[in-house]
Amino acid sequence: MLTILGKKHSLCDGITRRSFLKIGGLAMGAAGGIGLPALLKAQSENGNKSSHKAIINIFLSGGPPHQDMWDIKTDAPSEVRGPFEAISTAVPGIQIGECFPKIAAMMDKMAVIRSVVGSVGHHDGYQCMSGWNRRDKLSIGGCPSIGSVLAKLKGPVDPGIPPHVGLSQKMGHIEWAESGSPGFLGATYKPFKPDGQGMSDLKLNNMTLDRLSDRKTLQKNFDRLRSDIDSSGMMKGMDSFTQAAFDVLSSNKLMDALDISKESQETRDRYGDGKPYKYQYDGAPTVNDQILMARRLVEAGARSVSLSYGRWDSHGDNFGLVRHHGPRLDQAVSALVQDLEERGMLDDVTVVVWGEFGRTPMINKNSGRDHWPRVSCALLAGGGMKVGQVIGSTNRLGEAAATRPVHMQEIIATLYHNLGIDPLNTTLIDNAGRPQYLIERRNVVHELV
Secondary structure (H helix, E strand, C coil): CCCCECCCCCCCCCCCHHHHHHHHHHHHCECCECHHHHHHHHHHHHCCCCCCCEEEEEECCCCCCHHHCCCCCCCCCHHHHCCCCEEECCCCCCEEECCCHHHHHCHHHEEEEEEEECCCCCCCCHHHHHCCCCCCCHHHCCCCCHHHHHHHHCCCCECCECCEEECCCCCCCHHHHCCCCCHHHCHHHCCECCCCHHHHCCCCCCCEHHHCCCHHHHHHHHHHHHHHHHHCCCCCCCCCHHHHHHHHHHCCHHHHHHCHHHCCHHHHHHHCCCCCCCCCCCCCCCCHHHHHHHHHHHHHCCCEEEEECCCCCCCCCHHHHHHHHHHHHHHHHHHHHHHHHHCCCCCCEEEEEECCCEECCCCCCCCCCCEECCCEEEEEEECCCCCCEEECEECCCCCCEEECCEEHHHHHHHHHHHCCCCCCCCEEECCCCCEEECCCCCCCCCCCC
């Protein structure tokens, strides 16, 4: 953490001491290195001035039950069907589960994929963040996530806002908190995590607020920090871009974006807070407030925001879990899509809601559903896509894709396309100097674009 001691007063632009300390950790910290200076340098060198396309990736950690959400099987036998009724949506002919009435009313602004295949079957967010198995290409450091690729290729929209933000908090099953690893791109392109390691990576000793105006002393402290980092092999140099990174310390943009209290009470009520939390165990709570925070971050300049929503690993009491998690997710996602549309952002921001796999058609003895990697589902909105449709189908029992199987990498390719990155031809250079494609299956979901 950036440790600064001093009297209890504000800086020249009105930032409080507490906010200053918080900004310090967020603006400059990224586990394994100081990421922002390098990002600024990359942006300066490539002159990238692309439009601000963005993604909000809502990961339903644990594996959501597709047949109780977007793919209700009204004709299945009782041991498969479950208790939920199908309800009509704003699009004639499309029905979804009764726990999602707000999404149903906005289905003309969303698309459902009922035939998602290609899951590696691991309880891990890695595949939903990157399209890859965590074990793929380990010899070169692993495969980068969408957020890390965006940070590399596009850089920051605003120097005060990290391009790649991960909101997932620590949880008992750590792989559910995956926010988008950088793979072979290196620690520079890790996500900035407000409650993560980035808050404790830096320490600048013997500096008070009263001495901040003393630029010589400040520079000496940064030189000492740079020397310490260089000697540990974490970083080759900070040069003039250190100053740009330090400028974030005197900006309140990031802290403002993270502060949902700045929203009207009406807006906060529209999203809800997801409480009371239930069925959390070793996973994530139903963080409706983070979905609102994601919109604020994207509006402020973030290119990729990811979060883990709920714990959907429903081996027992599956239907009680869906009755709890479903309406909360329904409220937050519908509010997000409405909010983005009202702010004129919906065509530029892609929202994807999905999990690592689906769940068994057969209901087990504990009224639960078990792991089912053969097929799952996804909900998408925004990004200029052709919405108001269902893509693919499963068979009568929800066991497998019956029509139009959509590989998880096809969805990732579509997300890249929406972000202005050509998934067919774009490559990144690995540490051995070899070009690597972003994904193997580089065709987009043609029904959406």
